[in-house]
Amino acid sequence: MLPLERQKKILDLLTVKKVLKITELTEELDISIDTLRRDLNLLTSQGKIEKIYGGVKLVDRFGESSMDERMVNHLVEKEQIARKCSEYISDGDCIYIDSGSTTYQIAKYIKHKKKLTVITNSIPVINELMHCEVELIIIGGKIRQDEQSVVAFDYIFNFHELNVRKAFICCSGITIERGISDYNLEEAITRKKMIELSKEVFIAADSTKFGKDVTISIAPLDRIDTIVTDNNVDKSFLPRFKKTNSCLVIADT
Numbered sequence: 001m002l003p004l005e006r007q008k009k010i011l012d013l014l015t016v017k018k019v020l021k022i023t024e025l026t027e028e029l030d031i032s033i034d035t036l037r038r039d040l041n042l043l044t045s046q047g048k049i050e051k052i053y054g055g056v057k058l059v060d061r062f063g064e065s066s067m068d069e070r071m072v073n074h075l076v077e078k079e080q081i082a083r084k085c086s087e088y089i090s091d092g093d094c095i096y097i098d099s100g101s102t103t104y105q106i107a108k109y110i111k112h113k114k115k116l117t118v119i120t121n122s123i124p125v126i127n128e129l130m131h132c133e134v135e136l137i138i139i140g141g142k143i144r145q146d147e148q149s150v151v152a153f154d155y156i157f158n159f160h161e162l163n164v165r166k167a168f169i170c171c172s173g174i175t176i177e178r179g180i181s182d183y184n185l186e187e188a189i190t191r192k193k194m195i196e197l198s199k200e201v202f203i204a205a206d207s208t209k210f211g212k213d214v215t216i217s218i219a220p221l222d223r224i225d226t227i228v229t230d231n232n233v234d235k236s237f238l239p240r241f242k243k244t245n246s247c248l249v250i251a252d253t
Helices: 003-017 022-029 033-045 067-072 075-086 101-109 123-129 185-197 237-241
Strands: 019-021 049-052 055-058 094-097 117-120 135-138 142-144 149-151 166-169 173-175 179-182 200-204 216-219 226-229 247-250
Touching (some): 003 022, 003 033, 003 049, 003 055, 022 033, 022 055, 075 200, 101 123, 101 200, 117 123, 123 135, 179 185, 185 216
Parallel strands (some): 117 135, 166 200, 200 226
Antiparallel strands (some): 049 055, 179 216
16 A cells, blocks of 8 residues: 555544544554554644544544543543542542543542542443442433533533532633633533532643633633643743632642
8 A cells, every 4th residue: 555545544544533543553554553653744744633642633623622532632641630639539528520531530539439429420430430339420411422421401400409519620721811611512501500519619621721712611710719730731821820719730740
């Protein structure tokens, strides 16, 4: 197969699956890792693909990337953020874990907690915690299949009866001026509701979210207690956050 044919094949495969691991590509194309690396370097330089942790994806030219893609993108940073978030969760807490690739990682670090209640709209979080002693409560509503989440919208049940102590929320954008934002209206409505009901609100967001103000506004920073991010965050944000009511926490490497 000629190089141009291989590169077209790579793009065709990514159009179907969105994200591919390096091992999947070498097997599918029956080529060496060195040959594949040359093709990927060329496609990257042309702006057609983007390298991510353990694989590649098509360049996202607009909107929200898929959940499968975000599950592997910036994975190391998201695990660091999740580990730091888990330090704020105590035995006996009633918490909300939002749908999202970063908040999903939190579930991996809280299985040993005692008498913990987790409210969630994330199907991956439910699957992760299904077989441990954590008490699970799932929001009822419509399944958003591409996000593997349940969006409450008009179906949300009466959370006012629950003592939600801490909410761990995802977002797609964070700015000092506008606070946190997201692409999907239904997800944003659910997040707004949980921020309203929770005594303490944490945002779990990797550094790529900073400086972005996307489609739907969720909440200003004065409604957010703590934002946990990775150490790649633009250092110019640090002094600016000191002028807000939100605490910016950098997860350890």
